[in-house]
Amino acid sequence: MSQTERVIRIAKPKIPRNLPLVTDFDVKIYDEDQVAGKLISNCKIEGQNAEKVSFKNVAFRNVTFTDVSFGRADIEDVGFENCDLSNIDLSGSIFNRVQIENCKLVGANFTEASLLNVVISNSNGRYANFRFSHCKKLVIADSIFTYADFQSSEFNDNKFLDTELQCCQFSGTKLKGVDMSTCDISNIGVGIDEIRGACVSSLQAVSLSTLLGLKIKDPF
Template sequence: MADYKNNTKILKPRISNDLSALPLLKKDILDETSFSEAIFSHCHIENCQAKRVSFKQIIFDNVVFTDVLLQYSDFTDVRFENCDLSNVDFRESSIYRVEFINCKLVGTNLSESTLRNVRFNKCNGKYAFFRFTDCVQILFDNCQLGLSDFQESKFSKVEFKNTDMSQCQLFGTSLSGMDLSECDIDGLGVRLQDIKGVIVTSMQALALSTLMGIVIKE
């Protein structure tokens, strides 16, 4: 399986080249329903609530989700491209080998979810919720994550590349060994123990020095 040219190797979704283009209708999204090997393109799902829905080998292309709750759901080998997932509730879901490409994720709720081999590329995830998520092999590449919430999350092989993390809340989340030197971390919400071993530029280190109670005299 191919991986991306970054420090963190992210496995791509295992998606068949022979998917069927199908309509995605609100009436079909019910508790514990399953969808597999399909492309859902240029549609709008609105006012939909369902739990434990399974999506496997799916491409969502230019799909808009409005007032949607898909809690406890399973997304395996899925690609979201040019989709609007703002304020969608994915709490406590399982997300494996998934790509979010050029998507709007403003206020999207992924709290308490399990993420494995997930790539976010050129996504707007301002105000998104990742609190208490279990993240392994995750890449945020050229994303907007200002004011998002990652508090008390578990990170393993997580990379932020050229990403706006200004005022992100990461209290209780260890950033040890992570390279944030290419990111905007202005106003980052962390504890002193959270940033032990983090890699930053000299200017970023000055900004973080306030956590140690250091007063810099010019």
């Protein structure tokens, strides 16, 4: 089995069942606080600005984050479902065993973040910023990530499935071994060195041939 065909095994979040339910999150979070063992549902989290906050064994469902900055957070064994994280600042954060499903991530800031065992599915990540991030075992599926920025990131065992990646920026990011064959990658920002070794479809290969300065001409 080739590297591009290898199955990526993602460790799932370890979130206990029957977590205490929180439906009115009016707690002020400060630097280095811990939020653990909770089901936070059907509420808003707004006006929070803290660094190095620890989130562990937490499930967020139907939560809207507004004017929130949790830089350099430690996010482990956490799930986000039907949440709006648009424009949230999670720069420099560490993610491990995190699942993000059916969420809005428009303009979310993940610069310099480390993502391990992360699955993002059925989500809208337009204009999301992953610059200088370290992504290992990251899977993005059935999502919209047009104009997202992955510039100068480190990829290892990552995969994109049925995702809109039009106009995404990948300059400075090695895509060797990354499967993008089921995605729309039109007008992505990428060079020859970055795209070398990526798994693409035959149609995608034709469109990427412009990087080599080739002109495709039918013989008849």
